[in-house]
Amino acid sequence: MKIPSLVSPRLAILGLVAGLSLLAGRLPAAAAGQEPTAIAVAAPASATIGTAVPVQARLVSAAGPIPHASVDFLVPASFLGTDGEMKVASGITDAQGLATATFEARITGALQVKAVFSGDNTYAPSTATSSMTVTGSKQLYVPDIGIRLRGLNSSPIAQSGTVSHWLLSGWPIGALLVLIWSTYGAAVFFMSRISADAANGPEAAR
Amino acid sequence: MVAMRQPARSTAHLPLEVPAEWREGLESNVLAPLARTSWRYFAWIGFLAVVIAWAVVMYVHQLQTGLVVTGMRDRISWGLYIISFVFFIGISHAGTLLSAILRVVKARWQLPVTRMAEFITVVALMVGGLFPLIDLGRPDRILNMIWYGRWQSPLVWDFLAITTYLTGSAIYLYLPLIPDFALCRDRLGPTAPAWKRGFFNLAAAGWTGSAVQRRALDRAMTIMMIVIIPVAVSVHTVVSWIFAMTLREPFNSTVFGAYFVAGAIFSGVAAIIILMAVLRRVLHLEEYITINQFKALGFFLLAMSLVMVYFNASEYIVTGYKMEAGAPFHFHDLLVGYLGPYFWFYLVGGLVVPALIITFPRTRTIKGIVFAAVLVLIAMWIERYLIVVGGFRVPLMPYTARHYGPSLTEWSMLAGAFALFALIISVFAKIFPMVSVWEVVEHRGPEPGEEVLEFPSFGSTDAQAPEVAS
Structure with missing residues (x-):
C-alpha cells in the first residue's frame, strides 16, 4: 500500500506549514524550558479492512527534525459504549524526524489517524491528524x-x-x-x- | 434386623431360588429404614435444613447486592460456583456409568451398591445444576439460553448435555426400582401412611413379576444401560469444552475432554465409596455391603489414580515442552508459586497416598479405603480449583496476576449445596430401598461372602477377617 512520503513536495508544504505555525506560536503551549514542536502525519487515502496500513509522521522543532522520539498513532474506537482513541502503532523518529509504522485496519468508514508526540523534558507535545477511508466487508473474527x-x-x-x-x-x-x-x-x-x-x-x- | 408386620403379600416379584429365610432377612433389613424413623434422623434433617436456610439467606443477599459480594472480579470471573459445578457433575459421573458398565458385563458384586451409585448421579446432577444459575447473578437470564440460544455456545451444549444425562439417569434409576416399589407396596403398604401407600402403588406401576413384565423391564433396562454409557462419557466431555473451547492457557488443550472424564470417574468412585460406608453404617447393611464391595471399588479407585497420573503427565509434559506464552507463568504458579501447596496436595494427597493405601494389604481395610476416598474427593475438588482459578490467573495482557479468595457468601453456598445433597439422599433413603433387593436376590452368588478378585500382597500377609463394621 502506497503512502505519500513526508519528504515529497506535498508534505514538504506540510512541513513548511508546521514550521510557520511554530513561528506564529499556534502550536500547543510549551512548558518552561521546552522547545515547541510540530508534527505532520501521512496515511493512504484509502485502505481495505483487514490489511496492514502504513503510516508516517514527521516531527520537527524550530531547530530542525527531532530524532529518537517516540510517536504514537491513534484511531477512534468504541468499546462497550465508551468512545475514545486507541493506540494502534508507534514508531521512533529517525535522523530526518520520520517515524514509520503499520497497523491493521479493523473498522470500515472514514478514519482519522492521529499522530501524537507526547513530549519530553526538551520538547513540547504536538499532534496531527490525517483522514483515510477503510472499505470492504471482510468478517475479521x-x-x-x-x-x-x-x-x-x-x-x-x-x-x-x-x-x-x-x-x-x-x-x-x-x-x-x-x-x-x-x-x-x-x-x-x-x-x-x-x-x-x-x-x-x-x-x-x- | 427390624421386626416388621408381615402383611399378606405377593411373592411373584421375586424368584424363589434363594433360601426364604435369607430373602426375608434381606427384605426386612433393607425396608426397615422406610418403616421406622428415629429422632436422630429428624435432628439430622433439621441441621441440614438450617445450613440450607443460611445459604438461601446469603443467596438472597447476593441477588439484592449483586455478584460483588463474591470474590470474583473481572480478571478471575469464575470461582467457587463453577468449581463446585464441575465437582458435582464429576461425582455424578461414576454412579450411573459404573452401574451401567457392570450391568452390561453382568458383574454381580456391585449389585448391593448400584442403587446408591445411581442415586448419587441423580442427586449430584440436581445439586450441581444449580451452580450455573447461582453464578449467573441474574437467574432469570437463564431463559435467554432458550430464547436467544446459539449452537455455537458451549454453554448451550452443556445445558442440553446435562438435561439429557439427568433425564436418562432418572429413568435408569427408576427402572430397577419398580420391583422394589412393588415389594414396598406389598410389605409396607398396609401399615404405611396413606400418601406413602399411594406413592408405592403408583411407583410400582402394577408390577406383579409376570413374565411379560419381566421381559419388558429387561428390555427397558438393556436399552438404558447401553445408551447411558456414551451419554455419561459425552456429558463430562462437554463440561470440559466450556474451558477447552477458549484460547486461554491452560484450558487450550485437546486432552481436556478425556482428562475431565477420567477425573469425573475418579471422584465419582470416591463419592460412591463414602456414601456406601455411611449408608452401610446408618442403615445397618453390613451383611450385604461387605469388604468385597469396598475392595472392588478400591481397586477401581487405584486404577483410576494411575490413569489420572498418566493424564497429568501427558498434559504437563506436552505443554511444558512447548512452553507457549502463558505456560511458564502457569507452571511457576503450580509448582512453586501461589497455587503450589494446593497442586502438591492434589498430586501427593490425592493420587499417590490413596493409591498406596489401597495397594498395601495392611491398610486395605474398609476404614483405609474410605479414608483414601475422602482424600481423593478433597483432592479432586482442589484439582477443579487449580483448573478454574489457575487458568484465570494467567495474564492475557501485561498486568499483575490477580488472587482469588471465595467470600463468605460463596462458602455459604457451597455448604448449602453439600447440605442439600445430604438432605436429598437422606429423604430418598426414607422413601426408596437403598439396596436393589430383587437384583441381589436374583443374582445372589453361591455364597454371600463370595470374594472378589484379590490384589497381590507383595509378600505381606493378606489375612483380612471380614469386617462387620467400620
Whole structure:
C-alpha cells in the first residue's frame, strides 16, 4: 500500500506549514524550558479492512527534525459504549524526524489517524491528524477452519428471536439429541408395557 | 434386623431360588429404614435444613447486592460456583456409568451398591445444576439460553448435555426400582401412611413379576444401560469444552475432554465409596455391603489414580515442552508459586497416598479405603480449583496476576449445596430401598461372602477377617 512520503513536495508544504505555525506560536503551549514542536502525519487515502496500513509522521522543532522520539498513532474506537482513541502503532523518529509504522485496519468508514508526540523534558507535545477511508466487508473474527458443521460454524448462523430458528439451524446436533431421546422413549415404551400388563393380566395391580 | 408386620403379600416379584429365610432377612433389613424413623434422623434433617436456610439467606443477599459480594472480579470471573459445578457433575459421573458398565458385563458384586451409585448421579446432577444459575447473578437470564440460544455456545451444549444425562439417569434409576416399589407396596403398604401407600402403588406401576413384565423391564433396562454409557462419557466431555473451547492457557488443550472424564470417574468412585460406608453404617447393611464391595471399588479407585497420573503427565509434559506464552507463568504458579501447596496436595494427597493405601494389604481395610476416598474427593475438588482459578490467573495482557479468595457468601453456598445433597439422599433413603433387593436376590452368588478378585500382597500377609463394621 502506497503512502505519500513526508519528504515529497506535498508534505514538504506540510512541513513548511508546521514550521510557520511554530513561528506564529499556534502550536500547543510549551512548558518552561521546552522547545515547541510540530508534527505532520501521512496515511493512504484509502485502505481495505483487514490489511496492514502504513503510516508516517514527521516531527520537527524550530531547530530542525527531532530524532529518537517516540510517536504514537491513534484511531477512534468504541468499546462497550465508551468512545475514545486507541493506540494502534508507534514508531521512533529517525535522523530526518520520520517515524514509520503499520497497523491493521479493523473498522470500515472514514478514519482519522492521529499522530501524537507526547513530549519530553526538551520538547513540547504536538499532534496531527490525517483522514483515510477503510472499505470492504471482510468478517475479521471468524477463523477459516476446515471442518464445517451447519449451524455450528457455517451459515446460516442462527439469529436471536425464535426458539425454532436456532434449534432448527443446528439440525445435526439436534438429530443426535433426538436419537438419544428416542432411545429414552423406547425404554419408557417398554416401561409402559409393565403397567399395561398389570391392567390386562390376571394379577391386576391393586 | 427390624421386626416388621408381615402383611399378606405377593411373592411373584421375586424368584424363589434363594433360601426364604435369607430373602426375608434381606427384605426386612433393607425396608426397615422406610418403616421406622428415629429422632436422630429428624435432628439430622433439621441441621441440614438450617445450613440450607443460611445459604438461601446469603443467596438472597447476593441477588439484592449483586455478584460483588463474591470474590470474583473481572480478571478471575469464575470461582467457587463453577468449581463446585464441575465437582458435582464429576461425582455424578461414576454412579450411573459404573452401574451401567457392570450391568452390561453382568458383574454381580456391585449389585448391593448400584442403587446408591445411581442415586448419587441423580442427586449430584440436581445439586450441581444449580451452580450455573447461582453464578449467573441474574437467574432469570437463564431463559435467554432458550430464547436467544446459539449452537455455537458451549454453554448451550452443556445445558442440553446435562438435561439429557439427568433425564436418562432418572429413568435408569427408576427402572430397577419398580420391583422394589412393588415389594414396598406389598410389605409396607398396609401399615404405611396413606400418601406413602399411594406413592408405592403408583411407583410400582402394577408390577406383579409376570413374565411379560419381566421381559419388558429387561428390555427397558438393556436399552438404558447401553445408551447411558456414551451419554455419561459425552456429558463430562462437554463440561470440559466450556474451558477447552477458549484460547486461554491452560484450558487450550485437546486432552481436556478425556482428562475431565477420567477425573469425573475418579471422584465419582470416591463419592460412591463414602456414601456406601455411611449408608452401610446408618442403615445397618453390613451383611450385604461387605469388604468385597469396598475392595472392588478400591481397586477401581487405584486404577483410576494411575490413569489420572498418566493424564497429568501427558498434559504437563506436552505443554511444558512447548512452553507457549502463558505456560511458564502457569507452571511457576503450580509448582512453586501461589497455587503450589494446593497442586502438591492434589498430586501427593490425592493420587499417590490413596493409591498406596489401597495397594498395601495392611491398610486395605474398609476404614483405609474410605479414608483414601475422602482424600481423593478433597483432592479432586482442589484439582477443579487449580483448573478454574489457575487458568484465570494467567495474564492475557501485561498486568499483575490477580488472587482469588471465595467470600463468605460463596462458602455459604457451597455448604448449602453439600447440605442439600445430604438432605436429598437422606429423604430418598426414607422413601426408596437403598439396596436393589430383587437384583441381589436374583443374582445372589453361591455364597454371600463370595470374594472378589484379590490384589497381590507383595509378600505381606493378606489375612483380612471380614469386617462387620467400620
